[in-house]
Amino acid sequence: MARKLLLEHINVPGINTFDVYRSKGGYASVEKALKTMSPDEVVEEVKKSGLRGRGGAGFPTGMKWSFLAKPEGVARYLVCNADESEPGTFKDRYLMTYIPHLLIEGMITASYALGAKVSYIYVRGEMMPQIRILEKAIAEAKNAGFLGKNILGSGYDLELYVQPGGGAYICGEETALLESLEGKRGNPRIKPPFPAIAGLYGCPTVVNNVESIAAVVPIINEGGEEYAKIGIGRSTGTKLISAGGNVKNPGVYEIDLGLPAEEFLYSDEYCGGIANGKRLKAVVAGGSSVPILPANLFLKTINNQPRLMSYESLSDGGFATGTMMGSGGFIAFDEDQCIVRNTWNFTRFYHHESCGQCSPCREGTGWMEKVLHRLEYGHGKMSDMDLLVDVSKKIEGNTICPLGDAAAWPVASAIRHFRDEFEWHVTNASEAVTRNFGLAHYADPLPKPEVVA
C-alpha cells in the first residue's frame, strides 16, 4: 500500500477540527517554516520537491513562486484556486470537506514563503457547505494563534479569507479568477503581464490549486528531496485522482505518481475495475478537457509499454495516441456508453461556460454543439466529422485562455479514435437514437507496432 501524504489521516474521527488535526501533527510545517526557515528557504524546498501544479497545467510550483516580483512597499498575494469545476474532478471538494486544516496549514506556510500578508481562498460558489467548513477552520486556527498578528511570535502577520465565486467554470483560469475576485465578470486577461508581476489589484500574485498548496505541508515537514523520491522522473510525489464514471469503486485516491494505469483501474485498492461486470470502452484520464482514449490505448502506449499514471507516460504518443494528466479527473466509460453523446454533452458544457470574449471559442463551441447534437439525434451528415475537426482546429490556439483548447481537444480526440462510431450515427441514423454502438474493437489488444527498418 502506497504511503499517503495528504490523505493519511482522512478517516480519523474529528480530523476536521483543529484539536484533532493538531494532535496528528498538524501545523508542524507552519512551526518549522516560521521558526527555523527563511521565506526563500521554503521556496527552495518546494523547488527541490519537483511539485507540479495539481490544477491541470502541471507547471512546477516552486518555479512559479520564484517568479513572484517583490517590489518594495507593494503588497503581494497568495490566492488559492478552489474553483474546482473540471468535469470528472472532485478531489478538492473532498479535501476541503474532510481535512480543511490541511489546506489552511498549507496556505499559511505558502503565504509566509511568498511574503503575503493577506491571502484568499477562492471557492466556487456552489460549494457553500465547504465555504462554511473553511471559515470555521480559519476561525479555529486564528484562535490558536496560527493566523492574525505575530504568528507564533515570529513577527509574521497573515489574514486569510474565503471568497465565494458565482458559478463559472472559466474562473478556474487564474486570471479570470483574479477578475472575479475583484468583483468583475470572469473574463481571462491577456498575458503577459503574468499574475506574478501584476495579479490581484495589479499586485504580484501567486495562484495555486488546493492540492498544490496542501502538498506544501508534507514537502516542508519532510523536505523537498524526500518528497521528490516518490514518483517517477519529473512526476514527483503523490497525486489525488478523482475516479468516477463507470468504475466499481468511485472516489478520491492518493497514488504515487507512476502507478501503472492498469493497476489503478483494476486493483481493488483503487477503482476495482468496471461496475456491473462490464468491459472498459474508453477513459478520460485527466478531466473532460484532455483527449479521450480508447481502452487499449489507455492501458498501453502505442509502443506496447504499460501506461503509467504520470505526467510523461499519460502524454506518451502526443495527442495522436496519448492524453494528459490534467487535473486527475479520471472518467471510465463502460461498453454501453455512447461516445457521440458524451462528446456532445462535454461540448455543451464548454459552450455554456465560454466567457464570450474570443469569437473562435464563443461561436465555435456553439457550432460544435449543434453539429454533435444533430449527429446524436440522427440528422448528421458524413461531412460533419471533418467539419467538427475543422472547427476545433480553428478554436485551438486562437483564444486568450486555454478554455478554447479544452473545448477543442475532446472533440478532435473523439473523432480521431472513434470515427467509425460517429459514421455509424450517420449511416444507421434511426438505430443510433434507440441503441448505442457498443464496444467494437476499442478494447482489443493493440496491434504490434510495425518495425521500421
Added chain:
Amino acid sequence: MLRVEETQAPVEFSPELLKKFDEIVSRYPEGKQKSALLPILHLVQAELGWLSAAAMDTVAEYLSIQSIEVYEVATFYSMYFMRPQGKYVLEVCRTGPCCLVGAEKIMDHIEEKLGVKEGEVTSDGLFSWRGVECLAACGFGPVLQIGPEYTFYENLTNEGVDKLIAELKAKGKN
C-alpha cells in the same frame, strides 16, 4: 439571453444584513470594496430568492459602483437568478460523468414528478428545477443541490428524489 427584470419595488436591506456586508468589505484593501460584490449578491439572493433590478441598484449604491457593474456580474455567473424562482430550486448536475450514471433519467423523473418544465415554477410556488453544469462530485453522481444553503444530495435514485420532494413539501408549507 438573460435580462434584468424591470421592477420598481424599492428594496431596503436590514441592519443585520448591512452589518454582514460591512464585514465582507473589510476583507479587502481600502478602495477595493467592489471585491465584495459576489459574496454580497449571494447574501441578497438568499434573503430575497432572486436579484431584482432594484435589489442590484441598492447593492451598487452600497458599494459606490455603477448599477451596470452589478448587472453585468449578476448576469455572467450562473448562480444568480434574474427572475423569481420556486422556494426550493433543485439543481441537478447534467454534465458527462453524472450522465454516465443516470443524471438524465433523474431530470426526467423530476420533471414528471413536479409537473413543470426546466426553469418553471410549480403552482404552489414551492419548486423549480434546472440542469446545471458539473458540480465537482463526479464520483457520487447523480447529484443535486438546493440553495440558498446549497445542501448537497448524492447518489440520487428516483425513490430518493420522491422522498426529498415530499420532505420539502411538508417543510415548505409550514
